[in-house]
Amino acid sequence: MAEPAPPDRGHSAALRELAVGAGAAAFVGFFVNLLHLALPLYNAQVYDRVIGSANLNTLVALTLLVTMLLIFGAVLDVLRSRIFAILAARLAARLGRPVFEAAIETSLRDGPAAGADALRDVSDLRGFISGGAIGLPIDLTFTPILIGVLFLMDPLYGWIGCVGALLLTGAGLATELLARRPVARASAAGGRAQAETATAIRNAEIIAAMGMLPDIARRWHRTQARSLDAVEAGQSVAKTLGAIARFLRTAIQIAVICAGTVLVVGQEATIGTIIAAMAIMSRLLLPFEHLIEGWRQWVDALSAHGRLLTLLREGATTRSSVPAPIGGATLMADRVTYIPPGQDTPLLRNVSFRLDGGELIGVIGPSGAGKSTLARLVVGLWAPNAGGIYLDGQSTFLHERSSFGAAVGYLPQEPMLLDGTVRENIARFRDAPMEEVIAAARQAGVHDLIGRLPQGYGTRLSEAGARLSGGQRQRLALARAIFGDPRLLVLDEPNSSLDADGEAALVDAIDAARARGAAVFVVAQRMSILAKADRLLVLREGAVAQYGPRLEVLSAVGPQRRSKTGGTLHALAAEATP
Known part of the structure; x- marks a missing residue:
């Protein structure tokens, strides 16, 4: 099987x-900033040459020249914004799909919340770049030239410029150091309030039916109040430092006027x-x-980039990227052991079985025995820590997902549409003929339901699918x-x-699948399906307690012995006994 593509290939290409x-934007930005000197120098020439000499021809020539320069500067500024x-x-196009796929893989491994903010980070990076904050260092690199022009006009102007730059840089650093924690606390508090709101809305029926609304509302109000207090504290610090920065800028302008006078x-x-020194200053x-606001944007952008890099690295799949159609229906589990991330106790230990085409294997056991975990491993959602599960001789986890998905149908315990x-x-969001969609719906016994x-x-x-009942969702998921x-x-x-009709349609669909x-x-636990099983796999505490042909397993359990697997085996054994 071919090696998977490097996980950070899209990331590296995006960075290149x-x-x-950025180099092109810096080149254009140099001339944009250079042309910004045109207006201050124009003002100086008008006051010193035109007004003193009363030569209007000089005014016309200077005005035409500065107008052309300003138009050229505006064109370059638009070009830089376009870049x-x-x-x-x-960047969004390069990172979007790799990040989305890595977020899905990370969510499978570490839970739904693990990759939830990944695409938001991509969007934030896009806004950071398109908003122009990324060009702040380019503008800052032009500072020595502006200070040099001020020194040429008079050293006193130059020194005022140096002091002003240092003071505003200090204000920016102070804003970052003093506002970082309040802003972080406000963000965390806002996230908690938003999560509580979303949870309450999702569970509106339970809250209303059980009279929980007043207590939930009081709890939400306390969380919201803490969030607003945190936001106010963060904004207070930021606004205070912003006011100080504006005062410093005004004070520097006054210093220029005083020094010039x-x-x-x-x-x-x-x-x-x-006049020129004020404009240049x-x-x-x-x-x-802008550094005061841009600094935070840069910090946030670098944090988003770091999270995306970690996601792409840790969420990288080891699955193959080369499609390989599956030709056979033989499924084999070879001494499978699975330990969830962050845990020491395995959910499954040394599980083995074989399932051939046209056969049905029923998996039963008490709650927490590992049945659903085994089902997820069978469809390749997780990788076993030891052993392997193979369909047509290929690993269900490592196999390329499109070709694997075309050969596999999966109905999870909680069917989501x-x-x-x-x-x-x-149709699994494929561009499939309507005839195939209807055929699947008919096999699942849901065609008439869809018609209503x-x-x-x-x-x-x-x-x-919140508008559908649980049974309707389950039958549509079966058709899928x-x-x-x-x-x-x-x-x-x-x-x-x-219900009874739905279960009958399910049994018919399973029979049809086996027939082909x-x-x-x-x-499962209900006898309507298990009674048709060729083999039974009994799990207990993650290990195989019984495995073999259905009647042999039932015989081993015995009709009078109530197994720890619960009432299902007992009922089946009783039914199978003459």
């Missing part, structure tokens, strides 16, 4: 493009230099004032599982929410 684009926008779009009175400079201090139409959900929905197969399902006639059908408690040669792996 970003570096090249940043293109860089942002290409002293120089003019002493006939060491002209009035035009005061304003341009000089602007990036440093995606935001989309009924047709899209059944508002737009039939075009009915849009939202919030995981058997769509495309998979070679392996993995069903985890597929009849937990079904599919292997069926079922975790």
Whole structure:
């Protein structure tokens, strides 16, 4: 099997493009900043030459020249903004899919919350670049040139510029050091309040039915109050430091006027230099004032980049990226052991079994025995710590997912439907002919039910199919599982929410799948399915307690012996005994 693609290939390519684009933006930005000197120098010439000489021809020539320079500068500024926008779009395009896939893999391994903010980080990076904050260092690198121009006009102007730059830099650092913790606390408190709100809305029925609303509302109010207090504290620090920065900038401008006045009175400079020095000083201090806000944006962007890099590295899949169609339906588990991340106790220990095409294996056992864990391992969601599970001789975890998914149907214990139409959900969001979708719906016995929905197969399902009952969701998920006639059908408690008609349709669908040669792996407790099993696998505390042909397992248990697996085996054994 081919080696998977390097997980950070898209990330490295994105960084290379970003570096090249940033270089181009820096080149353009140099001339943008250089042309910003045109207006201050124009003002100085007007005050010193035109007004003193009353030569309007000089005014016209200077005005035409500065107008052309300003137009050229505006074009370059638009070009630089366009470069940043293109860089942002290409970064999102490069990172979007790898990050999405890594987030899914990370969520499988570490839980749904692990990769939840990954795409938000991509969006934040895109906004950081397109918003122009990434160009702040480019503007800061022009500072020595502006200070040099001030020194050429008079050393006193230059020293005021140096002091002003240092003062605003200190204000920026103080903002970062003093506001970091309050802002972090506000963000965490806001996240908790938002999570409580989302949880309350999801469980609105329980809250209303059991009279929990007043207590939940009081709890939410306390959390919201703590969040608002934290936000207010963070904003108070930031606003105070921002006011100090604005005061410093104004004080520096006043210092320039005072220094210029002293120089003019002493006939060491002209009035035009005061006007020019004020404009240049304003341009000089602007990036440093933006540094106060831009510093936080850079810190946040670097943090987002670090999280994405970690996600791409740790969420990288070892699965193959080369499609390889599965031809057979033989499923084998060879001494499988699985230990969840962060735990020491295995959920499964040394589990082995074999399932051939056309056969059905029933997996039973008490709660916590590892039945659903085994089902997830069978469909390759997790990697075993030892041993392996193989479909048609290929690892179910390492196999390329598209070709593997085409050969496998999976109905989890809690069937969730995606935001989309009924047709899209059944077809697994493939561009499949309608005939195949209807065929899967008929096999699952759900075609008539779909016909009673508002737009039939075009009915849009939202919030995981919240408008449907549990049984309806389960039957639609069954149609999705058997769509495309998979070679392996993995069903985890597929009849937990079904009525008698739904269970009959489920049994018929399983019989049809077996008749066309599919292997069926079922975790169940009801006799309607288990009575048709070729073999039974009894799990107890993650290990195989009994395994073999159904009648042999039932005979080993005995009709009068109530096994620790619960009442299912007892009922089956009683039914199988003459």
